[in-house]
Amino acid sequence: MITIDWKPNKQDKTPIYRQIIRYINDKIAAGDWPIGSRLPSQRAMAEAFGVNRSTIVSAMEELISYGILESGFGGGTRVASNTWSLRMSQPPDWNKYIASGPFRANLSTIQTINKMEFEPGYIRIGTGELSPELYPGRLVSKIFRSMPERIPNLGYLGPLGLPELGKALSAWLKENQGIDADASNIMVTSGSLQGLQLVSVCMLKRGSNVYTEAPSYLKSLQIFQSAGMQLSGVSLDEEGLQYWHIKEASNDALLYTIPTFHNPTGTVMSQVRRKEVMGFCQKQRMPILEDDAYGQLWFDEEPPKALKSMDKTGSVIYMGTISKTMAPGLRIGWVVGPEAVVYRLGDVKMQTDYGASSVSQWMMTELITSGDYDIYLQQLRTELKARRDYALAVLEKHFAGLATWNKPEGGFYIWLRLRHKVSMDKVFQDALKAGILLNPGNMYDYAENHAIRLSYAYADPEDLSRALASLAAMIEKHLKR
Numbered sequence: 165m166i167t168i169d170w171k172p173n174k175q176d177k178t179p180i181y182r183q184i185i186r187y188i189n190d191k192i193a194a195g196d197w198p199i200g201s202r203l204p205s206q207r208a209m210a211e212a213f214g215v216n217r218s219t220i221v222s223a224m225e226e227l228i229s230y231g232i233l234e235s236g237f238g239g240g241t242r243v244a245s246n247t248w249s250l251r252m253s254q255p256p257d258w259n260k261y262i263a264s265g266p267f268r269a270n271l272s273t274i275q276t277i278n279k280m281e282f283e284p285g286y287i288r289i290g291t292g293e294l295s296p297e298l299y300p301g302r303l304v305s306k307i308f309r310s311m312p313e314r315i316p317n318l319g320y321l322g323p324l325g326l327p328e329l330g331k332a333l334s335a336w337l338k339e340n341q342g343i344d345a346d347a348s349n350i351m352v353t354s355g356s357l358q359g360l361q362l363v364s365v366c367m368l369k370r371g372s373n374v375y376t377e378a379p380s381y382l383k384s385l386q387i388f389q390s391a392g393m394q395l396s397g398v399s400l401d402e403e404g405l406q407y408w409h410i411k412e413a414s415n416d417a418l419l420y421t422i423p424t425f426h427n428p429t430g431t432v433m434s435q436v437r438r439k440e441v442m443g444f445c446q447k448q449r450m451p452i453l454e455d456d457a458y459g460q461l462w463f464d465e466e467p468p469k470a471l472k473s474m475d476k477t478g479s480v481i482y483m484g485t486i487s488k489t490m491a492p493g494l495r496i497g498w499v500v501g502p503e504a505v506v507y508r509l510g511d512v513k514m515q516t517d518y519g520a521s522s523v524s525q526w527m528m529t530e531l532i533t534s535g536d537y538d539i540y541l542q543q544l545r546t547e548l549k550a551r552r553d554y555a556l557a558v559l560e561k562h563f564a565g566l567a568t569w570n571k572p573e574g575g576f577y578i579w580l581r582l583r584h585k586v587s588m589d590k591v592f593q594d595a596l597k598a599g600i601l602l603n604p605g606n607m608y609d610y611a612e613n614h615a616i617r618l619s620y621a622y623a624d625p626e627d628l629s630r631a632l633a634s635l636a637a638m639i640e641k642h643l644k645r
């Protein structure tokens with residue numbers, strides 16, 4: 165994908181259109197824009213370069229006359245050649261190489277979201293991250309200040325991570341989740357995404373089935389598909405995953421579930437359903453991958469304990485993370501499972517990144533053992549609950565006739581289901597034009613839906629309110645057309 169993050173220098177004596185020609189030519193010659201790449205529209209380029217469209221037209225005409233660019237069918241412009249002269253050596257055919265790797269590209273909506281999240285001026289109404297306003301800066305400074313004396317060195321660590329953190333997590337998981345795990349059952353990862361990645365390349369055969377709730381966060385990623393597995397959606401009701409729809413669980417299948425404050429629907433699997441799911445999977449001898457990214461973020465009452473806490477037969481691989489409760493930038497997560505499993509994952513981890521950041525691991529150790537993490541979580545729950553209440557009131561005001569939604573008891577998300585069919589693509593694009601970045605429900609689902617994943621964790625509540633008001637007006641307008 166071509167991105168333009170440069171502007172011509174208007175003070176320079178070289179005419180603007182010449183500077184643009186040089187810029188484009190340099191990009192092509194350096195292999196950044198391989199042959200066949202499609203350039204943005206003239207309007208988009210004029211905007212990106214901060215120039216008139218006529219300037220773009222002149223630059224394009226000249227590059228086309230050199231044979232560097234060509235106009236394609238349907239009016240687009242593509243890179244045709246990367247040689248000004250025959251003396252110049254050609255870069256490798258990067259487009260061919262780029263298309264060859266086994267890891268699939270992100271969904272294009274997600275690529276857009278990933279890019280636009282860093283553009284100023286957008287209200288992000290679906291971001292799965294705590295607001296910068298909720299960042300506990302003082303607590304983090306305190307912990308960091310106490311660290312220099314505690315860190316003996318910053319060498320490589322063993323396959324399971326920092327032993328002190330393993331011990332701290334073992335005690336904390338027992339206390340908080342009733343999970344009985346020794347440090348030898350716990351591996352520290354660089355975020356829980358790495359846990360998913362390791363499971364996908366270490367434990368499953370190509371062609372095997374990974375069952376998930378439909379919709380599911382996992383469906384928005386290409387991790388398992390890239391490793392040759394297929395995802396199968398299992399429907400969800402207010403008590404959680406309807407496991408009885410899993411028809412045949414072959415020997416190679418796995419169930420991935422987010423039982424507590426599910427992403428994207430906010431659902432909590434009931435205690436009864438948890439027992440049934442565990443029973444079903446044990447009978448089938450099908451492992452469970454339990455993703456508990458949001459479990460600590462409850463509001464009024466604690467949700468049922470993790471599936472892993474009921475696991476007497478070593479059937480569950482459990483994943484936790486600090487990303488949703490405090491700081492995704494620390495890149496710290498943990499995988500809990502039978503020793504044989506964590507050793508296998510740890511062995512591959514050593515071959516891929518040799519361990520998560522030791523600074524982050526020491527920080528996490530201090531955070532847990534000082535007791536500060538638990539105190540912080542209590543405050544965070546209160547703040548998140550207030551944000552949830554505010555978001556629900558705003559929805560009541562603007563979306564009562566337009567959509568239905570859940571009242572989450574924890575986590576970040578409200579699953580807003582529109583009552584009428586509208587093109588979600590159009591809603592996404594129109595919202596973008598209005599400065600609103602949203603997460604369309606389609607990217608998490610197996611079939612088309614008309615839902616939006618809202619998050620009350622990120623946007624400033626007043627911004628969220630304004631964005632939701634204009635989104636409602638936009639959707640109403642679509643319906644009238």
Ligand code: PMP
Nearest residue numbers: 292355356357381427457485487
């Ligand atoms: N699992 C779930 C359910 C998530 O929502 C996320 C973040 N969106 C992750 C895993 C990834 O988190 P991490 O930063 O720990 O890799």
